Amino acid sequence: MKKRRSWWRRLPLGLQLLAVGYIACLAWVFTYGTPVLPQKKITLRIAHWQIEKGPPDGIDEVIKRYEKLHPEVKVEQVLVPGGIYRLWLRTMLSGGEAPDIVEFGAWLENVTDIPLRYFEPLTEPLLEPNPYNQGTPLEGVTWLKTFEDELLEQRSNSPEPGQYYSVTMSRGSWRMFANTDLLKEITGSDQVPTRFDDFLKLCAQVKAYGQAHGKSIMPLAGAKDNATFFAFLYMQGLMAKYTFTMDRDGVLAVDNRQLSSAYLEGRWRWQQPELQASLTILGQLFAQMKPGFLQLTRDDAVQEFMRGDALFVFTGTFDGTTLRRLAPFHVEAYRLPQPTKDDPVIGKYLAGHFVDGDNTTGFSLYLNKATKHPKEAVDFLRFLTSYESGRSFMAKSGWITALRKVPIPPEIVSDLSPADGIVAGACYCNAGSEATRLFWNEVYRMTRPHGSVEDLTKALDEKMPKAMRMDLETEEHNQRLTLAPRDVGIAAVGALAREKADDAALRLRRERLESAQNQSEGLTLYLGQQLRSVPRP
Amino acid sequence: MRGSPCFPDVTPLVRKTLLCFGWLCLAGGAWAQDAGLGEVWRNLADRQNTAAQLALAATPASAGRERQLAEAVVKLGRQPVTQATLREAEGELAQLAQGNDELAAQAGYLQARVWSVHMQTPDYARAAELYRALAKRFPTNHWARLGLVKLGMLTLYTLPEPADPLMRLRTVETMMPAVAEPPLQRDLNLQLARAAVLFGRPETETLVYLKAVDRVGGLVGLVAEEVVLQLGELSLRVGRLDESKAYFERFLRDFPTNNRGYNVTLKLQEIAARQHAAKGGQP
Structure with a gap:
């Protein structure tokens, strides 16, 4: 029986090649080539x-x-x-x-x-x-x-x-934004004292002015957020001298993890004089906000300031544009008044002028x-x-740009701080999630009527060890989580480097990955050692 | 016209063309196999684990031991991580580590890593044992040397023996020649410096480790800046004023954007005052 040839084989070779070429061209156009239709936006x-x-x-x-x-x-x-x-x-x-x-x-x-x-x-x-x-x-x-x-x-x-x-x-930086119209009305000047004690005198003057005129005017717009900003900045700065005594590594700062470790090792306590003095200063600032400020948010503070019910609002320069553009009065940004070494409360514990923006x-x-x-x-x-x-x-x-050499408009140049402040790192009131939560839960012991710094610090020292430990355990856990995924990357880059031994970029990538992991792993094990070395509260 | 058994009715020219095409297909297949494993590693290096799994699935099993290694590494990175998968990967790595080549060294290293960082409850003693064995079997291999750095860290912070902190430091110091590669020695010296501070050793001892770190250089991230700060500050604490000054000045020169620059200028003022006082001037 004669075998029947398929239709394809019956085609002349030239036509077959033409067909194959056509199909290949179609495939190319639809997969690799420039789109036939104009590109979509x-x-x-x-x-x-x-x-x-x-x-x-x-x-x-x-x-x-x-x-x-x-x-x-x-x-x-x-x-x-x-x-x-x-x-x-x-x-x-x-x-x-x-x-x-x-x-x-x-x-x-x-x-x-x-x-x-x-x-x-x-x-x-x-x-x-x-x-x-x-x-x-x-x-x-x-x-x-x-x-x-x-x-x-x-x-x-x-x-x-x-x-x-x-x-x-x-x-940007941290600034005291002032309603300068009101400031002039109260003091006859648009100057804000740079000394902390003079600033407190101005605050007293503001309260007296409000009472005399039947108005409720607070020196500082109040909210928990703004109080947190104060605590972040002042506690770091006021405690700098003591913080440096805990800098065992010699890196001229102590981070929050080291602060928590130091607490667990008993190297600082809330009830020690430096902390008591710093919290006293913080309490003096909180006393310039309206009662109940711990229940309010940053927006409430901005509104209070905008209504003219507070002379100052303390916040980051990220709020500067809102305040300057929306306030029905002139707004000026001032640097923070800082206590000096002759201050009777904190003077002897001070390291010097601290940073208010870098x-x-x-x-x-x-x-x-x-x-x-x-x-x-x-x-x-x-x-x-x-x-x-x-x-x-x-x-x-x-907002001031992050870029170099771009001229800054004169109206916002005061949002930048010169390099004239000590950086100490440790934020005592914001040391870790649990420690922060505990501090702000307990701070009412200082701000309530008849409250005191002693009440607050006693309560903190009773409850803080557990919170600090939890924070460190979380830190150790988080660090540990980063290690295993990096092993995969290191193994893969190592395998690629095996094929391309002379690839300098790959070699550098491998060295960096390994070194980064060595650093993280060292820190994880270091934290574990620290946690084991202190008794569980 | 007589055809071949495979292509009975085609001309010799077409037959030759088809044969060439066949060879090209085979060569292409072999190339694709290589590209497949390369693709797996590239995806894993870029943290594209899903893509790596797909690329691995497309790679033929005949790709050999390297494919088995890639498969184990994919398992280590596959989400969600389960203890069963990890145990499976560990078994595969242990088998691969029986060999006597670069792949075996890498597999041995990764096997130790499974016990050290991947398992929910790490078994540091087991990991240490594997790192030691690896260093013994492959003394000049990079993976074994990297394993020694990890063993050093376990010795400093975790293993029960030696119990005395000073002995821990000394034990790790003895590993340094075997670590051999300068970047790895640098990393281990950095850990020695940290541990020396933690164990309350004198600053002079920490400075020795830090200077060894500094000699190699090339650290990445903020730690590069902090090492120079440490060298300056610890030198100051032990009264080496000239050295301290040099390190602090170098810090200001090399890291002008670090926000601790103002602290350093205060330190330089302190050094100047102490040097002035030492020369008989008023402090």
């Missing part, structure tokens, strides 16, 4: 919680300029209130729906796993010059070095030592690892943190 989304007056306008301005330059890209700003940000971010990242660029802070609680899991390092582009700085004073400077602090926060808290995961937008930049933006447009997102970040964008962001937002 790319949409980038950037999310942050800086929804105060100013920053969203500043970013909008930059977006407009970027979209003009890149008509194929659309950038959307996603504004998320701070109160829900952590929850929102985790949900969006887990669902694969998070924006391309997101704000994040290493200090945010209960989300420490996020950077390693969801963000992409920016180290490589940061080591190249930012092309958008051409023709500016920052031309040719590596992107990293265009930031005023060269991203100090990333050097301190990078999820992977040696890698940079974010770029920053701004910097060059550390913030408003950190991270690149989502799952972005569909990594190239465009990095390009937008470059544009956003370029010299020209820094200038327009600053003009529109009223």
Whole structure:
């Protein structure tokens, strides 16, 4: 029986080749080639919680300029209130729906796993010059070095030592914002005392003025948030001299982890004279806020100030634009009055003038690892943190840019502090999650009528050992969690290095990964040793 | 025209073309196999574990021991981590570690890591035993040397013996020649410095370790800045004023953006005052 040939074999060879070629071309066009239809517009989304007056306008301005330059890209700003940000971010990242660029802070609680899991390092582009700085004073400077602090926060808290995961937008300080119209009305001058004792006299004058005029005017707008800002700054500064005695390592500061360890080792107690004196100063400040301030929030304090019911509001310069633009009176920012060595309460325990703002930049933006447009997102970040964008962001937002060499408008130049303050690190009232919660739960013992520093410190020393221990255990646990995933990366880079023994970049990457893990592992075991060496309360 | 058994009715030219195509396919397959494992490692290095699992699934089992190693590493990184998966990975790594090559050394190292950091309840004694055995079997291998750094840390902080802190330091010091590679020696010296402070050893001893760290350099992150600060401050505490001054000045020069710069300027003023006083001037 004659075998029947298939239709394909009956075709001449030329036609067969033509057909194969045609199919190959089709495959190429639809998989690798330039799209047949015009490219769709790319949409980038950037999310942050800086929804105060100013920053969203500043970013909008930059977006407009970027979209003009890149008509194929659309950038959307996603504004998320701070109160829900952590929850929102985790949900969006887990669902694969998070924006391309997101704000994040290493200090945010209960989300420490996020950077390693969801963000992409920016180290490589940061080591190249930012092309958008051409023709500016920052031309040719590596992107990293265009930031005023060269991203100090990333050097301190990078999820992977040696890698940079974010770029920053701004910097600022802590300031006493004053209603200068009211200040002049009360004192006849717009000057605010720089000495702490003189400041307390002014506060007494404000209260007397209110009583004399039948008005309820408090010297300081009150809220728990603002009290926390005071505690953060003053306790760190007032205690600096004692803090340095606990600096066994000799790094000229003590971090909160070391502070907790020192407490468990019995190297400090709330009832010791230095702490009692510092808390007395803090209590004197809290007494200038209205009763019940511990139940109120930062927004309440801003409203109290805006209504003219308080002469000052103490807050970060992140509130500066809101206050300056919305207040129906003139607002001026003043540096904090600090006690001096002749102060009868704290003088003998003081190290000197303490920091009220440094060059550390913030408003950190991270690149989502799952972005569909990594190239465009990095390009937008470059544009956003370029010299020209820094200038327009600053003009529109009223926030000082994180970038070097950008001239600062005179009206906000007072938001920056010169380098004239001691940094001690340890925040006694905010040492860790549990210790912080306990402090603020107990602080009423000092602020209530007939309350006292002694009542507070006695209660703290009774309950604090357990809280400090819990904080250290959490720290040890969190550190431990970072170790195992790094083993996978180290094994993989080691395997790649086996194939490419002469690849210097790969060798450096391997060395850095291993060294970073060695540091973290050493710290974890060190913490474990410390925890074992002190008895469980 | 007579055809071949496989291609009965085609011309010799077409047959040759098809044979060439076949060889090309085979070569391509072999290349894809290599690319497959490379892809697995690249994905794991970039923390893309799911992508690594997919790439691994596409790699043929014939890829050999390296594939088995990759499979074990994927298991170590696969979420959710279970103790059963870890035990499985540990078994595979133990088997691979029986060999006598680079892969065996890496597998042996990872086997120790499973006991040291992956298991919910670490077994440091077991990990230490494995690190020691690895160093003995592969004295010049990088994985064994890295294992010695880990063993050093366990000795300093965790293992029951030696109980005396000073002996712990001395035991780890004896490991240093075997660690051999300068970056690893640097990391171990950094741990020795920290432990010396924790154990209350004299500053002069800590300074020896820190100077060894500084000689190698190349640390990443804030610790690079803190080592210079430590060298300055500890030198000051033991009265080595000139050395201290040099380190603090270097800190200001090399790390101008660190926010402890003001603290350092105060230290330099203190040193100047002490030097002035030492020369007979008023303090």
